[in-house]
Amino acid sequence: MCLVWVCDQEEQVIATWQAPGSCPYCGGTIIGADVKRACRLCFVPVCFSGRRRTLRCSLCNRQVEG
Template sequence: MCLVFVCDQDEQVIGRQQAPGACPYCGGMVQAVDVESQWRFCFLPFYFKTKRRFYCTMCTRRLVMQG
């Protein structure tokens, strides 16, 4: 008996825009990136989610917003 799970996650950048503020590490500009995540099971998509992530344009660190 052979049981195979075929799961895959695909991320695609939808858009980029400048965000207000400066990087706390280097003082560079902050960029907001909209990313769409798609989970597939046996090549059938079953989960979509759009996330906004923040990155520094100079040191390329991912920044986390504290709210």
Template sequence: KKEIGRKVAPGACPYCGGKVQAVDVEGRLRFCFLSICFRLKRKYICTLCSRRLVLYS
């Protein structure tokens, strides 16, 4: 997994009240050392307590 970028996300951490960052991560599916597909995921992390946060819509 490779981190592509970080951005400040709106809102606050429900555990400590810290700022939230959105992290874009690139994932690769490999088979016998060959990259088959690329997936981009966005994860949300608190800057103070470093917890991974889950978005509910």
């Protein structure tokens, strides 16, 4: 008997904008984004989380807390 756990998480960027300030790590510009996530189990959507705002540096791609 074999049990295979197949799950996936898909992220879709809805909107982006340039946030004020600069990255504390490298000094690059900060890009804000609205992201919508969907969790899937065996290619069937299980849950959708609402829109989440994230702030990331455009140079080093680190997530910045704001």
